[in-house]
Amino acid sequence: MAHIIIVGSGLGGMTMAYEMRENARPTDRITVVSNNPKFHFVPSNPWVAVNWRKREEIELDAGATLGKHKIDFICVGVKRLHPESNRVELDDGRFLDYDFLIVSTGPKLAFDEVEGMGPQGHTQSICHVDHAVEAESAWQKFVADPGPIVAGAVQGASCFGPAYEFTMIMETDLRRRKIRDQVPMTFVTPEPYIGHLGLGGVGDSKGLMESIFRSKHIKAICNARVTKVEAGQMFVTEHDEDGKPKKDHVLPFKYSMLLPAFKGVDAVFGIDGLTNPRGFISIDAHQRNPKYPNIYAIGVCVAIPPVEVTPIPTGTPKTGYMIESMVTATAKNIRAVLDGRTPSEKATWNAVCLADFGDTGAAFVALPQIPPRNVNWFGEGKWVHLAKIGFEKYFMHKLRKGTSETIYEKLVMDALGIMKLKGK
Numbered sequence: 001m002a003h004i005i006i007v008g009s010g011l012g013g014m015t016m017a018y019e020m021r022e023n024a025r026p027t028d029r030i031t032v033v034s035n036n037p038k039f040h041f042v043p044s045n046p047w048v049a050v051n052w053r054k055r056e057e058i059e060l061d062a063g064a065t066l067g068k069h070k071i072d073f074i075c076v077g078v079k080r081l082h083p084e085s086n087r088v089e090l091d092d093g094r095f096l097d098y099d100f101l102i103v104s105t106g107p108k109l110a111f112d113e114v115e116g117m118g119p120q121g122h123t124q125s126i127c128h129v130d131h132a133v134e135a136e137s138a139w140q141k142f143v144a145d146p147g148p149i150v151a152g153a154v155q156g157a158s159c160f161g162p163a164y165e166f167t168m169i170m171e172t173d174l175r176r177r178k179i180r181d182q183v184p185m186t187f188v189t190p191e192p193y194i195g196h197l198g199l200g201g202v203g204d205s206k207g208l209m210e211s212i213f214r215s216k217h218i219k220a221i222c223n224a225r226v227t228k229v230e231a232g233q234m235f236v237t238e239h240d241e242d243g244k245p246k247k248d249h250v251l252p253f254k255y256s257m258l259l260p261a262f263k264g265v266d267a268v269f270g271i272d273g274l275t276n277p278r279g280f281i282s283i284d285a286h287q288r289n290p291k292y293p294n295i296y297a298i299g300v301c302v303a304i305p306p307v308e309v310t311p312i313p314t315g316t317p318k319t320g321y322m323i324e325s326m327v328t329a330t331a332k333n334i335r336a337v338l339d340g341r342t343p344s345e346k347a348t349w350n351a352v353c354l355a356d357f358g359d360t361g362a363a364f365v366a367l368p369q370i371p372p373r374n375v376n377w378f379g380e381g382k383w384v385h386l387a388k389i390g391f392e393k394y395f396m397h398k399l400r401k402g403t404s405e406t407i408y409e410k411l412v413m414d415a416l417g418i419m420k421l422k423g424k
Contacts, residue, residue, distance in 0.1 A: 001027045002338060005088055005096060007078050007267070008104035009034035009062045011042065011320060012299035016104055016327045017071050018402055023331040025338060031096070032066055033088065035077030039065070039399065040129040043320075044392050046166040046356070048132035049257075050139055050173045055129050058392070060400060069402040078105075078267040083274060083292040100334050103281050103297040107262030108269075114154050116229035117258055123229055124257040126166055135257065139170075146179050147254030150234050152188035154226045156261030158315025159300075160189065160197050163259045164209070164362070165355045170255075171216050172358025186251055187213065187220045188236055188258070190312035194220050195378075198314045199351065200307045200371055202364040203378030209362070212380070221249060223311045226258065243311035262315070264301060276303045286343040287330045296334065298326040307370055321352040322369060354388045361385040 004024060006016050009032050017032050024030060038059045047053040063073035077091040081101070088096040109127050111118030118125060124138055125131035151167045153160055167187055174180040191197070194213060195205035213220055223239040223246075234256065236249040263269070264279020273291030275281055281297035282289055289295040300323075304316045325347040333343035351369035355362045361384025367375035 001025075001029060002099040003029045003031065003097065004100045004102065004334065005098040006030070006032045006102045006104055007034075007081075007088065008032075008106060008299075008301075009036060009039055009066075009073070010104065010106050010299070012106075012323045012327060013104040014039050014062065014066075014399055015324060016102055016298060016330065017066055018069065019327050019331040020102070020334065021069055021071055023335045025335075028338070029072065030070075031072040031074060032062070033074045033076065033078055033090070033096070034062060035075070035091070036062070037075045038062060041392060041396060042127075042129075043162075043388075045126040045129055045132040046162060046169050048129060049124070049126050049135040049166065050169055051136050052169075052173075055133055058396070059129065060396065065400060065402065080267050081271060081274070081295075083271065083289075083295055086294070099294065100337075101295045102330060102334075103268065103295065103301055104299050105265045105267070105301045107300045108265045108279070110156070110261045110263045113156070113261055114226050114229065114258075117154065117226070117260065121229060122231050122256065123234075124255070125260070126162055126257060127259065138255065142255040143174070143177055143179065145254070146174070146182045148184045148186070148252050150186045150188060150251050150253040150256045151258070152186075152224075153190065153259040154188075154261060155190045155224075156313045156315060157190060157259050158198050158262060159259060159317045160191060160314075161317065161319075161353050161355050163187075163189070163257075165357065166257055167218065168212075168216070168355075168357035170257075171218065185216075185218045187218055188224045188226060188234070188251070189220070189222055190224055190310070190314050191222055192241070192310050192312075193222055196310075196314070197364070198307065198317050199366060199369065202351070202366045203376050205362075205364060205378040208378060208380055212357075212362075225312055229256070229258075239311050241311055262300065268301075278303075280304075285346050286333050287326055287347065288333070288343065294337075296330045298330055299323045302326070316369070317351070319351045319353050319369070322347065322349050325349065354384055354391060356385050356388040359385060361388060363387070 039062045041058040044058040066073045080089045124135035153163045195209035228235040234251045238247045240246045269279035280303035287296045329345040329347045332345040351366040362380040363384045364378040
């Protein structure tokens, strides 16, 4: 019998647990460890932040759900990994021994890297459902007394899709309330151009997103470094294509949401041979850490180099489809080791994204995620908005059911089918 521990119960951790259960031997024990008793469907956080969803609609009891499928759940945070002794130290002082460890913690949100940023400062966040609930409370106060909005992401950020998504959702909500004319909107981003997405662009994402911004009267500052946030004003330095300061901006706001840069969580940060300087887990082509081959990693906590060098640092996003392919490869590779075989499975690292814009939306397919690509497509329309709603319900249903079905694979096949129908 082998003990397989999965650290984290987010999108990657939950799907990893199901797929590992399906691939492991009947006698193998699988344990999920998390500091949160609930699973939250993070892609729905922008809706929570404007009261289009309640948090209970996008969450489920992780322990009860996993327990139905013979997967143990320990709702205690991890204090530190001890890879030399194959042990996990918990916040309550306990130690867990493992044969295989899968790290799926997600990131640490580095709000502290910009003075005055974050829920404890002067900007909102949609990175966690708790933050989205706080953002919604602030939103209700804002719409009662509207003014300028500044949204976007700061230097070093890697997940740009939600910043665009929430900006458009706010814009839609304001139009529905008939107060859009009272709200100047500015989008701040370290991307070299609108629609870069940390991917060097996908299809005509640059042209389409610039067109959408123009049609919705949203100003943009690219190559931007946020230096400080104070109550009601943000200090931003715009840089040129060589990374040299070009113009300083002081942006007034009554409401702001900025996505932070990510780091590795404290439980792994600084462990020699396990992480890179930012605390992300180093892996080989088979999701294994080179120094500790019985440690695997999936999702946002994995170290991936930027797609390209940009004047202001940007990271590479880890999309759901990419994470799902990491899950599948990891489960099959651990089973190979259990059977005495050499791991051979590799994640596909393709990117598929549905971004809801409130009453329309944008989607992209990048196969593979890092250029050059076999498929490089970006499109928009009301169908994306409807697809995002359907996908949320479908994903939550599958989690409750406990299936390891490759949900994102189905999504990309549907997207490719749409492209074929459109003659793309």
